Amino acid sequence: MSRAQRLAMIVPPSPATPSQRRQCQLLVIGRSSLHYQQREWLTEDLVLMRLIxxxxxxxxxxxxxxxxxxxxxxxxxxxxxxxxxLMR
Incomplete structure (x- = not known):
């Protein structure tokens, strides 16, 4: 099962479901993965990277x-x- 599929399985905690911490432990996912949002490149950064x-x-x-x-x-x-x- 891929990491994206395991992340999709995590549901908000309720009395009937385990906490998000426990769900992450069971699915072998770091808790920080739940809150991570990939950064979008700004057009200004792309222009600068091209010039560099x-x-x-x-x-x-x-x-x-x-x-x-x-x-x-x-x-x-x-x-x-x-x-x-930007050079990195």
């Missing part, structure tokens, strides 16, 4: 700091932390 990829192909020795400077010169207001996250 293009610039990285031209100058592969540039790190996040130099690419941040390059993106700022192009008019995109980004900081180094954001560029490092």
């Amino acid at each position: 990829d293009e610039h990285h192909l031209l100058t592969p020795v540039y790190g996040s700091l130099r690419i941040t400077v390059h993106l700022n010169r192009l008019g995109h207001r980004v900081n180094r932390k954001q560029v490092r996250r």
